Amino acid sequence: MPEAKPVSHPGHGNGFEPKIVAFFCNWCTYLAADLAGTSRMKYAPNIRVIRLMCSGRLDPQFVLDAFARGADGVLIGGCHPGDCHYQEGNYKTLRRVQMLKRVLKTMGIEEERFRLEWISAAEADRLKSAVNDMVEKVRALGPLHSETPQESHLEEVKAA
Amino acid sequence: MSEPAKPKVAFYWCASCGGCEEAVVDLAEKVLDVVAAVDIVFWPVALDFKRQDVEAMPDGAILAAFVNGAIRTTEQEEMAHLLRKKSKVLVAFGACAQLGGIPGLANLSSREGIFQTVYSESPSTANTQGTLPETLYKDNGHSLSLPEFFDTVCSLDQVVDVDYYVPGCPPTPKILLQAVETLLSGKLPPKGTVLAPDHALCDECPRKDTRPEKLTLTAFKRASEVVLDQEKCLLAQGVVCLGPATRAGCEALCPRGNMPCTGCFGPSSRVRDFGAKALSAVASIIESNDEAEIERIANTIPDPVGTFYRYSLPASLLRRKKARPVRRAA
Numbered sequence: 001m002p003e004a005k006p007v008s009h010p011g012h013g014n015g016f017e018p019k020i021v022a023f024f025c026n027w028c029t030y031l032a033a034d035l036a037g038t039s040r041m042k043y044a045p046n047i048r049v050i051r052l053m054c055s056g057r058l059d060p061q062f063v064l065d066a067f068a069r070g071a072d073g074v075l076i077g078g079c080h081p082g083d084c085h086y087q088e089g090n091y092k093t094l095r096r097v098q099m100l101k102r103v104l105k106t107m108g109i110e111e112e113r114f115r116l117e118w119i120s121a122a123e124a125d126r127l128k129s130a131v132n133d134m135v136e137k138v139r140a141l142g143p144l145h146s147e148t149p150q151e152s153h154l155e156e157v158k159a160a
Numbered sequence: 161m162s163e164p165a166k167p168k169v170a171f172y173w174c175a176s177c178g179g180c181e182e183a184v185v186d187l188a189e190k191v192l193d194v195v196a197a198v199d200i201v202f203w204p205v206a207l208d209f210k211r212q213d214v215e216a217m218p219d220g221a222i223l224a225a226f227v228n229g230a231i232r233t234t235e236q237e238e239m240a241h242l243l244r245k246k247s248k249v250l251v252a253f254g255a256c257a258q259l260g261g262i263p264g265l266a267n268l269s270s271r272e273g274i275f276q277t278v279y280s281e282s283p284s285t286a287n288t289q290g291t292l293p294e295t296l297y298k299d300n301g302h303s304l305s306l307p308e309f310f311d312t313v314c315s316l317d318q319v320v321d322v323d324y325y326v327p328g329c330p331p332t333p334k335i336l337l338q339a340v341e342t343l344l345s346g347k348l349p350p351k352g353t354v355l356a357p358d359h360a361l362c363d364e365c366p367r368k369d370t371r372p373e374k375l376t377l378t379a380f381k382r383a384s385e386v387v388l389d390q391e392k393c394l395l396a397q398g399v400v401c402l403g404p405a406t407r408a409g410c411e412a413l414c415p416r417g418n419m420p421c422t423g424c425f426g427p428s429s430r431v432r433d434f435g436a437k438a439l440s441a442v443a444s445i446i447e448s449n450d451e452a453e454i455e456r457i458a459n460t461i462p463d464p465v466g467t468f469y470r471y472s473l474p475a476s477l478l479r480r481k482k483a484r485p486v487r488r489a490a
Contacts, residue, residue: 059437060436061432061437068479091449094451095444095458098446098451099464102458103439106463107268
């Protein structure tokens, strides 16, 4: 069996590979990722998937923690509106995400780094294009340079 | 001099407004009980002891140092280290020391941005020569020095090891008294404990029973825009009350005064990032499933960072606005 070649990124010689943390719901988007895998689809290998039972489980702290620990982007995948396995978890996510987007913007984190997608279990194609699109946009932005609290202060003290 | 030596206590202020000092004075006649039980060996706002007096003490000579205020300058950081060395117990006193506080909102800007606004752009500033504070000024063989101003405001525990936290902006006299009693009792709680109850403010709010089972809102209002009912749940009246996300202990002072909770007691022990949790609690009661409508309702909170992180930006996960590349020491 031939080994799958890593997806190449022509035209990006600077070597920056975005790290994207993806939170996928168990019932829709995670299954779409599974389907993409069993269908041998190829897409950018930059996402680290974390499975949640529901996108509504996504605590905004998870997103901030991901950025604080060096993620260049955060992708959230949930069921389409009306299709939530738990009735309305994805609506709660939508509300929190809308508010969180404004906080991230004020904190200087570009919009393209934080994305919410509704992807059903059958939409492996959609997953592939969402991931590829996000990876390209984040790659164009470059690394986030998020600092962890202790590091930046010590540096500042040393420099002072 | 036959009396046994009383335990020594110190108070110090860093980047703060003085409200925490006021909280000590607010003990009123109870301050006499405190003074009877301890020796206050350092308290710049009220007593004439100097830094040298503290430096002359043996290490660990002070039982407890209560430090309020955030860390904004090198001087404050030096004092934090000094008091840490001289004290058995270091207490972060008040929201600024615990979480960064209101001065911490300056982390949305940079040192350069702050200096530019304060020393040149603000309408009341007349500074034609563009004079900026310098850390060292020499004239005629004399020199004057000022502390360095950090780019980023820190909470106390980001600079030194902290044993306990007393929350609040400012802490209430009752919380302070309980903290002093706890420390004097000798039965010390585990290190890192916040010396206040560990449940949500709603629990001790007199309006608790008027909170509807399913609370949803189609707009958020500011307290100044509405005439608020004296008894009904404030969140149910449409103002952003952070009681659900805030630690109890103040006995709902603001809701009793018909003002919403702004979160000065910070998070409970299970929460890492207060603002994220407060945001989560508030955003999920938006009454809509439509993206555009949700956005409209969310936008009725004009300043989400200032609202949810009012007292806790430096202690948050992101800590500051990412407006500059990481500085590297040469």
